[in-house]
Amino acid sequence: MSDAYEPYMPLLNRIKSEGKCLDGGILKVDSFVNHQLDPLLMMDLAKEFVKRFADKHIDKVITIESSGIAPAILVGLLLKKPVVFAKKKKPSTMNDMYETEVFSFTKNRSYSVCCSKEFINKDENILFIDDFLANGNAAKGIIDLVNLGGAKICGMGFIVEKSFQKGGTILRNLGYQVESLVIIDALDDCKITFKA
Ligand code: G4P
Numbered sequence: 001m002s003d004a005y006e007p008y009m010p011l012l013n014r015i016k017s018e019g020k021c022l023d024g025g026i027l028k029v030d031s032f033v034n035h036q037l038d039p040l041l042m043m044d045l046a047k048e049f050v051k052r053f054a055d056k057h058i059d060k061v062i063t064i065e066s067s068g069i070a071p072a073i074l075v076g077l078l079l080k081k082p083v084v085f086a087k088k089k090k091p092s093t094m095n096d097m098y099e100t101e102v103f104s105f106t107k108n109r110s111y112s113v114c115c116s117k118e119f120i121n122k123d124e125n126i127l128f129i130d131d132f133l134a135n136g137n138a139a140k141g142i143i144d145l146v147n148l149g150g151a152k153i154c155g156m157g158f159i160v161e162k163s164f165q166k167g168g169t170i171l172r173n174l175g176y177q178v179e180s181l182v183i184i185d186a187l188d189d190c191k192i193t194f195k196a
Contacts, residue, residue, distance in 0.1 A: 049157040061084070064142060068130040158179070162187070
């Protein structure tokens with residue numbers, strides 16, 4: 001697949017009709033991604049991700065709780081591969097795990113994410129799926145966890161990327177294939193400006 005950006009139009013139209021801008025460059029899509037979910041749209045998004053990563057060998061899908069789980073599980077279903085989600089709270093039942101720190105720009109604090117060593121295996125090719133790409137800190141945390149397990153990220157898919165934050169540039173410069181179904185260039189003055 002090429003690196004050229006092509007918006008996924010059904011999603012773009014849905015954002016146009018239901019998305020809302022909040023202060024601080026936040027896009028609210030609570031009616032179909034972050035609170036109420038639209039399973040039919042989500043399945044269409046998953047099919048689009050599978051299409052965009054069709055040339056990759058994928059052993060597993062990884063995401064981070066909680067909003068990444070819905071698209072990730074549908075991608076895993078289509079690929080017939082397992083889906084693992086990194087946890088933001090260390091479960092009391094988990095001893096042997098990989099752990100790293102993630103800085104949340106929106107919350108202005110760091111939190112730790114972890115994944116059991118059982119679920120990241122050496123030499124696996126792992127596809128990362130998440131809802132938003134902003135500063136890329138969650139993605140960097142996932143890269144750390146996957147590297148700690150000796151596995152490899154073979155691509156990264158986001159439902160929405162905000163190009164006015166630096167995550168997309170950082171991840172592409174690191175050499176990752178980043179596929180964002182819709183890219184937003186600005187969220188100023190309560191107006192959503194989509195990348196052309
Ligand atoms: P980053 O991972 O790209 O650096 O993002 P950042 O720290 O800025 O964002 C932290 C959280 O906010 C993430 O969710 C991310 O998905 C979400 N987020 C970032 N920008 C937007 C936005 O414009 N709209 C919405 N709705 N969410 C945004 P999280 O804290 O991990 O929460 P969740 O996955 O449990 O929902």
